[in-house]
Amino acid sequence: MTGEKQRSHICSPGLPLAIYREVAAHLRQVQGMEVGLIQTRSQQFDYNESQVGGLWLDYSKAADAKSRNRVNQILAYYGDRYQPWQDCEEIADTMIFDNGLESKI
DSSP states (O other), X not given: OOTTOEEEEEEOTTOOHHHHHHHHHHHHTSTTEEEEEEXXXXXXXXXXXXXXXXXXXXXXXXXXXXXXXXXHHHHHHHHHHSOOOEEOGGGTTEEEOTTSOEEEO
């Protein structure tokens, strides 16, 4: 992480892959935001578990108070409809980006 960005990792256990992608698409529309999917640690497929470990969020300097407020509104919308978001720093040692490339952080 550079000095110009603030990174956080969030998750909502059981949230479907399609919803994670929808949330990421909405968050990418906010000025100063970069978003990606975190790979799940589970090696077993389970319909009752999410196929994604969570989201990483990068707030750049361009993400002003208005942008951060909009991010919070988007996350609250999905959190109210599904499950509340959790801080998931512990799962974020491996990320998978939407383009399929993995990166260790």
